[in-house]
Amino acid sequence: MATNLWFWIGFNVLVLALLALDLGVFHRKAHAVGLREAATWSVVWVTLALLFGLGIYLYAGSEPGLEYLTGYLLEKALAVDNIFVFVLLFSYFAVPAEYQHRVLFWGVLGALVMRGAFIGLGAYLLHRWHWVIYLFGAVLLITGIRMALKREEPADVGKNPMVRLGRRLLPLTDGYRGAAFLVTERGRRMATPLLLVLLVVEATDVVFAIDSIPAIFAITDDPFLVYTSNVFAILGLRSMYFLLAGVIHKFVYLRVALSAVLAFIGAKMLLTGVVKIPIGISLAVVAALVGGSIAASLIFPPGGREGERTPRPPGSAP
Helix, strand or coil: CCCCHHHHHHHHHHHHHHHHHHHHHHCCCCCCCCHHHHHHHHHHHHHHHHHHHHHHHHHHCHHHHHHHHHHHHHHHHHCHHHHHHHHHHHHHCCCCHHHHHHHHHHHHHHHHHHHHHHHHHHHHHHHHCCCHHHHHHHHHHHHHHHHHHCCCCCCCHHHCHHHHHHHHHCCECCCCCCCCCEEEECCEEEECHHHHHHHHHHHHHHHHHHHHHHHHHCCCCCHHHHHHHHHHHHHCHHHHHHHHCCCHHHCCCHHHHHHHHHHHHHHHHHCCCCCCCCHHHHHHHHHHHHHHHHHHHHHCCCCCCHHHCCCCCCCCCC
16 A cells, blocks of 8 residues: 555544543543443444545555455454453552543553554564564464463462562552552652553553564555554554453453464464465454354353353453
């Protein structure tokens, strides 16, 4: 897809305007985000993402349009793993509901910067050394297999390296100070637990980016499509969290589907010199695996009876 500097500038100005509108108008005052508000914002972000994809389709044609849509769906699906982490993290630190959106807002802002850097690095490596695509493919295939075989156990947030490092290096207050990340007490600048939570959110996104960025380069090598689909998927992550946090535990087969998606994408990259899988097939496979796993989780829950459903993760809504 042919793009110039003005495409990049215009898109980033649009994103910054949307974020400013979000924080400066709709979420200027800290409050707990309810299901209705989360559902409304989810529809808004998905609609904006699809309208942008329609614009790409009309401007550049069906192939780039499908590549953008597949990349967006892939990143959206992989972002679900972040929600599991957010649920555990907010529960462990007992983050008040009215401050969770603030943490996620700045977490998303930091994630956009880091994803941009990762995407730039990935594009450079693939342009400079084509064989890197096989390295990306091997990493994704191994990650998918390991995810499928890994036994799920409750995560101990207290053992997270960033949590340990933050507690050791940061002078922390003994509790929250409203929505503040930093405060001055007794003449000393101190961090609140909310800043520590934000740092863990940012560190978690770096880990997830190691999987998601190589995966989307298997869909398209166009940096603009990679970046824009990633950004729209991340922008909708906050509302998706508030919408799904209470029911995410019910999607018991989703982790298996995501592992299959990563394995499929990894195999596609490894076979790129032998066979080129059409973008339409890639879109169908990703949609079928993710959608099928969610449907199966709701229709065929483990145990098959209401009283035998999978336990909720700590902190999830009843």
